[in-house]
Amino acid sequence: MSETSPQQGAESICPPVDLSGDAGWVPFDAPSLVGESLRFVSGEPDGNRFRVRYYRDSEQHLHARIWFGPETEGPPGHAHGGAVSAVMDEALGLAAWAAGYPIVVGNLNISFRTMLPLQKVVTVESRVVSAQGRKVMVHGRLFCGDAVYAEGECLCITLPGR
Numbered sequence: 550m551s552e553t554s555p556q557q558g559a560e561s562i563c564p565p566v567d568l569s570g571d572a573g574w575v576p577f578d579a580p581s582l583v584g585e586s587l588r589f590v591s592g593e594p595d596g597n598r599f600r601v602r603y604y605r606d607s608e609q610h611l612h613a614r615i616w617f618g619p620e621t622e623g624p625p626g627h628a629h630g631g632a633v634s635a636v637m638d639e640a641l642g643l644a645a646w647a648a649g650y651p652i653v654v655g656n657l658n659i660s661f662r663t664m665l666p667l668q669k670v671v672t673v674e675s676r677v678v679s680a681q682g683r684k685v686m687v688h689g690r691l692f693c694g695d696a697v698y699a700e701g702e703c704l705c706i707t708l709p710g711r
């Protein structure tokens with residue numbers, strides 16, 4: 550018979566982090582646009598996985614301020630590539646929605662440029678670069694200061710009837 554020690558299942562919650570936006574950014578309410586379904590990345594705003602806030606700038610481009618917590622670990626002390634990809638999938642897909650295109654992601658190419666240390670606040674910036682027929686291309690970059698951690702090219706496909 551196994552017993553649970555007091556430490557097990559009682560992982561401590563990391564302290565609050567500053568996810569405030571740049572001057573001129575306006576908070577973007579993703580659930581009011583796409584519903585409450587974005588729980589995988591955005592669902593635990595005070596947890597130890599991801600903490601995310603979305604903003605739009607004066608040109609309506611979507612930005613995400615994101616903290617990668619200890620539960621996103623891949624290589625020791627650094628974020629898992631899947632965690633980075635999940636963030637890019639959500640942020641770049643949401644950028645298309647925010648631009649007026651009801652889409653799902655059809656193809657996502659990520660270049661991992663630099664290993665991302667855990668418990669760091671970074672930014673994802675995005676641009677809808679083209680829209681032809683049902684295909685909407687969104688480019689994005691995950692960075693902090695001069696350090697670029699990942700770049701993404703996201704082909705979004707509009708859903709008929711939405």
Ligand SMILES: CCCCCCCC(=O)SCCNC(=O)CCNC(=O)[C@H](O)C(C)(C)COP(=O)(O)OP(=O)(O)OC[C@H]1O[C@@H](n2cnc3c(N)ncnc32)[C@H](O)[C@@H]1OP(=O)(O)O
Nearest residue numbers: 583638639640642643646653654655656682683684704706
């Ligand atoms: C709610 C807010 C969510 C925002 C953040 C979350 C983003 C996500 O994670 S979405 C979930 C992950 N994505 C998915 O599950 C999508 C799964 N795939 C599908 O459902 C379908 O393949 C779908 C809808 C993308 C396309 O299928 P379908 O509607 O039959 O369209 P289809 O005719 O195949 O393709 C339409 C056009 O897109 C192109 N296309 C589709 N997929 C791709 C692809 N992977 N690569 C290149 N081109 C593609 C086709 O070539 C076609 O082009 P054209 O019009 O020039 O002939």
